[in-house]
Amino acid sequence: MSKKFWIGFVAVFVALSVTDFLIHAVILSATYQAEPMKSLMRPDMMDKLWIYYVVYAFISFFFTLIFSKGYEGKGIGEGLRFGFYVGMLMATPMAYASYAMYPMPYSLALQWFIYGVIQYIILGIVVAAVYGKKPNSPSAA
Numbered sequence: 649m650s651k652k653f654w655i656g657f658v659a660v661f662v663a664l665s666v667t668d669f670l671i672h673a674v675i676l677s678a679t680y681q682a683e684p685m686k687s688l689m690r691p692d693m694m695d696k697l698w699i700y701y702v703v704y705a706f707i708s709f710f711f712t713l714i715f716s717k718g719y720e721g722k723g724i725g726e727g728l729r730f731g732f733y734v735g736m737l738m739a740t741p742m743a744y745a746s747y748a749m750y751p752m753p754y755s756l757a758l759q760w761f762i763y764g765v766i767q768y769i770i771l772g773i774v775v776a777a778v779y780g781k782k783p784n785s786p787s788a789a
Contacts, residue, residue: 653716656778661708663774667767668700676759684751711768715775721782724773731772732765739764 672680679685690696715730739761747757 649713650716652779653712656712656716656775657708659774659778660712660771661704663771664704664708664767665701667770668704671763671767675763676756679753679756679759684753685756688750688752711771712775715772716779719779721779721784723781724776727772727774727776727779728769729772730776731769734772735765735768738768 680689711734714734715727718730720726742764743757743761746752746760747754
Protein backbone atom coordinates (compact mmCIF):
# COMPACT_ATOMS: atom_id res chain seq x y z
CA MET A 649 0.00 0.00 0.00
CA SER A 650 1.21 3.42 -0.96
CA LYS A 651 2.29 6.32 1.20
CA LYS A 652 -0.88 8.17 0.12
CA PHE A 653 -2.96 5.27 1.41
CA TRP A 654 -1.40 5.45 4.88
CA ILE A 655 -1.65 9.24 5.00
CA GLY A 656 -5.29 8.97 3.89
CA PHE A 657 -5.96 6.30 6.51
CA VAL A 658 -4.57 8.49 9.31
CA ALA A 659 -6.38 11.60 8.01
CA VAL A 660 -9.70 9.72 7.81
CA PHE A 661 -9.13 8.24 11.29
CA VAL A 662 -8.54 11.70 12.77
CA ALA A 663 -11.50 13.22 10.90
CA LEU A 664 -13.75 10.34 11.98
CA SER A 665 -12.67 10.69 15.61
CA VAL A 666 -13.22 14.45 15.61
CA THR A 667 -16.57 14.37 13.81
CA ASP A 668 -17.87 11.55 16.01
CA PHE A 669 -16.89 13.54 19.10
CA LEU A 670 -18.61 16.66 17.77
CA ILE A 671 -21.77 14.76 16.82
CA HIS A 672 -22.14 12.59 19.92
CA ALA A 673 -20.38 14.44 22.74
CA VAL A 674 -21.33 17.97 21.72
CA ILE A 675 -24.37 18.16 19.43
CA LEU A 676 -26.34 15.16 20.75
CA SER A 677 -25.07 15.16 24.34
CA ALA A 678 -28.26 16.61 25.85
CA THR A 679 -30.37 14.08 23.93
CA TYR A 680 -28.32 11.21 25.35
CA GLN A 681 -28.68 12.55 28.90
CA ALA A 682 -32.50 12.62 28.68
CA GLU A 683 -34.87 9.66 28.86
CA PRO A 684 -35.38 7.28 27.18
CA MET A 685 -31.79 7.33 25.90
CA LYS A 686 -30.19 7.67 29.32
CA SER A 687 -31.64 4.36 30.48
CA LEU A 688 -30.50 2.64 27.27
CA MET A 689 -26.86 3.63 27.71
CA ARG A 690 -24.39 1.38 29.51
CA PRO A 691 -23.39 2.73 32.89
CA ASP A 692 -19.82 1.53 32.18
CA MET A 693 -19.73 2.97 28.66
CA MET A 694 -16.62 5.05 29.34
CA ASP A 695 -14.72 1.87 30.26
CA LYS A 696 -15.45 0.55 26.78
CA LEU A 697 -14.48 3.72 24.92
CA TRP A 698 -11.38 2.02 23.52
CA ILE A 699 -13.70 -0.08 21.33
CA TYR A 700 -14.68 3.07 19.45
CA TYR A 701 -11.07 3.63 18.40
CA VAL A 702 -10.77 0.05 17.16
CA VAL A 703 -13.95 0.59 15.13
CA TYR A 704 -12.63 3.95 13.85
CA ALA A 705 -9.43 2.23 12.69
CA PHE A 706 -11.43 -0.51 10.94
CA ILE A 707 -13.73 1.98 9.19
CA SER A 708 -10.84 4.30 8.27
CA PHE A 709 -8.79 1.47 6.81
CA PHE A 710 -11.55 0.08 4.60
CA PHE A 711 -12.96 3.51 3.68
CA THR A 712 -9.51 4.54 2.43
CA LEU A 713 -8.86 1.16 0.78
CA ILE A 714 -12.13 1.20 -1.17
CA PHE A 715 -11.56 4.82 -2.21
CA SER A 716 -8.04 3.99 -3.38
CA LYS A 717 -9.26 1.07 -5.51
CA GLY A 718 -11.75 3.23 -7.39
CA TYR A 719 -9.67 6.43 -7.35
CA GLU A 720 -10.15 8.32 -10.62
CA GLY A 721 -8.21 11.47 -9.73
CA LYS A 722 -11.16 13.84 -10.16
CA GLY A 723 -10.51 15.77 -6.95
CA ILE A 724 -12.77 16.84 -4.11
CA GLY A 725 -15.97 16.14 -6.08
CA GLU A 726 -14.96 12.50 -6.33
CA GLY A 727 -14.52 12.35 -2.56
CA LEU A 728 -17.82 14.11 -1.96
CA ARG A 729 -19.63 11.58 -4.16
CA PHE A 730 -17.84 8.63 -2.56
CA GLY A 731 -18.56 9.94 0.93
CA PHE A 732 -22.24 10.43 0.09
CA TYR A 733 -22.57 6.86 -1.23
CA VAL A 734 -20.81 5.35 1.77
CA GLY A 735 -22.75 7.65 4.10
CA MET A 736 -26.04 6.42 2.70
CA LEU A 737 -24.83 2.83 3.01
CA MET A 738 -23.66 3.22 6.61
CA ALA A 739 -26.02 5.81 8.12
CA THR A 740 -29.33 4.44 6.85
CA PRO A 741 -29.20 1.02 8.50
CA MET A 742 -27.47 2.34 11.64
CA ALA A 743 -30.10 5.02 12.23
CA TYR A 744 -33.25 3.26 11.14
CA ALA A 745 -32.48 -0.27 12.33
CA SER A 746 -31.65 1.24 15.72
CA TYR A 747 -34.94 3.15 15.66
CA ALA A 748 -36.82 -0.09 14.89
CA MET A 749 -34.99 -1.98 17.64
CA TYR A 750 -34.73 0.46 20.55
CA PRO A 751 -37.33 2.72 22.18
CA MET A 752 -35.71 5.91 20.96
CA PRO A 753 -37.28 9.04 19.53
CA TYR A 754 -37.55 9.25 15.76
CA SER A 755 -35.90 12.67 15.89
CA LEU A 756 -32.69 11.00 17.12
CA ALA A 757 -32.75 8.41 14.33
CA LEU A 758 -33.21 11.19 11.80
CA GLN A 759 -30.30 13.16 13.30
CA TRP A 760 -28.09 10.04 13.27
CA PHE A 761 -28.95 9.58 9.60
CA ILE A 762 -28.33 13.21 8.60
CA TYR A 763 -25.17 13.67 10.67
CA GLY A 764 -23.90 10.27 9.52
CA VAL A 765 -24.24 11.15 5.84
CA ILE A 766 -22.59 14.53 6.43
CA GLN A 767 -19.80 12.83 8.38
CA TYR A 768 -19.02 10.41 5.56
CA ILE A 769 -19.11 13.23 3.01
CA ILE A 770 -16.47 15.00 5.12
CA LEU A 771 -14.41 11.80 5.23
CA GLY A 772 -14.69 11.48 1.45
CA ILE A 773 -13.48 15.04 1.00
CA VAL A 774 -10.57 14.36 3.37
CA VAL A 775 -9.40 11.23 1.55
CA ALA A 776 -9.85 12.89 -1.86
CA ALA A 777 -7.77 15.85 -0.68
CA VAL A 778 -4.98 13.46 0.30
CA TYR A 779 -5.09 11.67 -3.05
CA GLY A 780 -5.54 14.88 -5.04
CA LYS A 781 -6.36 15.33 -8.70
CA LYS A 782 -4.53 13.45 -11.39
CA PRO A 783 -3.04 15.96 -13.86
CA ASN A 784 -4.39 14.01 -16.85
CA SER A 785 -7.93 13.47 -15.48
CA PRO A 786 -10.71 14.97 -17.64
CA SER A 787 -11.95 17.30 -14.89
CA ALA A 788 -8.44 18.68 -14.29
CA ALA A 789 -8.46 20.39 -17.69
